[in-house]
Amino acid sequence: MDPIIPYKGRGAGFNPQNRFEEIRVERDPESAEPDDPSPGTRFFRDSSRSLITFNDSPDLPFSASFNPYRGCEHGCIYCYARPYHEYLGLSAGLDFESKIWVKDQAPALLKRELSSPRWNPQVLVVSGVTDCYQPVERRLEITRRCMQVLAECRHPVALITKNALITRDVDVFQELATYNAVSITLSVTTLRPDLASTMEPRASAPAARLAAIETLAKAGIPVGVNVAPIIPGLTDVEAPAILKAARAAGAQYAGFTIVRLPYAVKSLFEEWLTDHFPERKNKVLNRIRDVRGGKLYDAKFGARMRGEGLYARQIENLFRVARRKAGYPEQGRLELSTAHFRRPAGPQLELFDV
Numbered sequence: 001m002d003p004i005i006p007y008k009g010r011g012a013g014f015n016p017q018n019r020f021e022e023i024r025v026e027r028d029p030e031s032a033e034p035d036d037p038s039p040g041t042r043f044f045r046d047s048s049r050s051l052i053t054f055n056d057s058p059d060l061p062f063s064a065s066f067n068p069y070r071g072c073e074h075g076c077i078y079c080y081a082r083p084y085h086e087y088l089g090l091s092a093g094l095d096f097e098s099k100i101w102v103k104d105q106a107p108a109l110l111k112r113e114l115s116s117p118r119w120n121p122q123v124l125v126v127s128g129v130t131d132c133y134q135p136v137e138r139r140l141e142i143t144r145r146c147m148q149v150l151a152e153c154r155h156p157v158a159l160i161t162k163n164a165l166i167t168r169d170v171d172v173f174q175e176l177a178t179y180n181a182v183s184i185t186l187s188v189t190t191l192r193p194d195l196a197s198t199m200e201p202r203a204s205a206p207a208a209r210l211a212a213i214e215t216l217a218k219a220g221i222p223v224g225v226n227v228a229p230i231i232p233g234l235t236d237v238e239a240p241a242i243l244k245a246a247r248a249a250g251a252q253y254a255g256f257t258i259v260r261l262p263y264a265v266k267s268l269f270e271e272w273l274t275d276h277f278p279e280r281k282n283k284v285l286n287r288i289r290d291v292r293g294g295k296l297y298d299a300k301f302g303a304r305m306r307g308e309g310l311y312a313r314q315i316e317n318l319f320r321v322a323r324r325k326a327g328y329p330e331q332g333r334l335e336l337s338t339a340h341f342r343r344p345a346g347p348q349l350e351l352f353d354v
Contacts, residue, residue: 007039007094009201011075013271015091016264019083039098041073043136046101051109052124059305062158065128066110068142070101072130074162074203077272078229080260081129092264097202100136107145111344114153121338123156133163135202147172153344156181156336160226162203164212173221179340185255186213187226188242190235198276210249217250222334224253227319231259232287233280236315240322247326254328256319258307259288261297287311 007013051066071085075097082092090099103109113119126132132143150157151172159166159182166184176182186209190196193205204212216223225246227239243254261269273281285296291307292298298308306312324330 009075010039010094011077011079011097011199011201011272012093012268013275014268015093015095016267018086018089018091019263020086021089039094041098041100041136044099044101046070046103048103048105049109050113051103051106052113058301060128062123062125062128064122065125066106066146067127067129068103068106068132068146069130069134069136070103071096071099073097073100073134073136074131074200076162076200076203078199078231078259078261078265078269080262080265082265082268083263084129086264093268100134102136102140102142104140104142106142107149110146111149114149114155115344119343121155121341123158123336123338124150125158125160127160131161131163131203132159133161133165135163135165137163138165138168144169144172147176149344150181151175154179154181154340154342156338156341158183158185158336160185160187162187162200162209164204164208167212167215170216170219170221173216174219177221180334180337181340183222183224183334183336184216185224185226186210186246186251187228188246189227189229189231190238191241191245192238195235199272210245213246213249213251217252222252223250224255225251227254227256229257229259230315230319231284232291232311232315233284234277236287236318239315239319240325243319243322243326243328247328252329253334254323254326256315257305258291258312258315260304261288262299266296291315 052064053066054063056063072079072081082096085092085096126143137143147157147169157176173182173184188206188209189200191206193207196206213223213225225242227242230236230239239256246254270285273284277284288296291309291312293308298304306316
């Protein structure tokens, strides 16, 4: 592949081939300039008629979740969710972070589904795939309105984000916390602002995420940190410092995952290393292979999130020791309650008269 000139403010520098499509559109490297404007973000209405999805993965501590957006403008180069855009006929590269599907009916869909007598209350996870507090949420407030539905129902929810925008909704989270029905996790990959700005170009800076943890903790909202993803050979040495800083900010629990590079994410990540860390590229890729059985990705259940082998065990041991030294409780995440759940009152909303 010809060298790629990265777009400023974007994680991906190109659109890799969609594995389901025969046609591929490429940027001409000979006409590209370093100061070329990055493609603007476009938003499309998602016409889904249901919201809550279920999984039976043994690697996940939840079975029910929802995502208000498809695609993510944060542009994290390592994001395992990028290949989902291929099901839309798009690419896992620039398309994923510049063509965002918006579920503007999500609050009404959520209310309808929680109203059903068939609904069994259980913890709902938000941002299990793409971030529910990505930049457009500031304007659209879809996630906030979903949280208001959950607060009305006193329904438990666990949120994961890389964006300090989540502190905007402290008032709703405080209401949920009254019923032990909310927990929030901020993902922190690195404390280095220079690395974060190239690796996660439109997510909040590391200092802003730590400040968000502090704001939420002071408001009485259960909050923790996810050192995720740990990138062997690049960010693994930062785990103790991240844990210490998050604990000082008020984090009550901590977890970690090791980077996952499914399908086209492998080529995107390799190209990103070539652009930004050419001298460390081989070391990082070899370290990833060390925890993935000699490959850059292994989708095997039980190993996807944590990896396998000696180096994976070293990372886990480093994390456990650092977590204990930082003063985190051993029990991990909090158990949320469904005891106060009540179904939404009043007539059902007309969902699709828009």
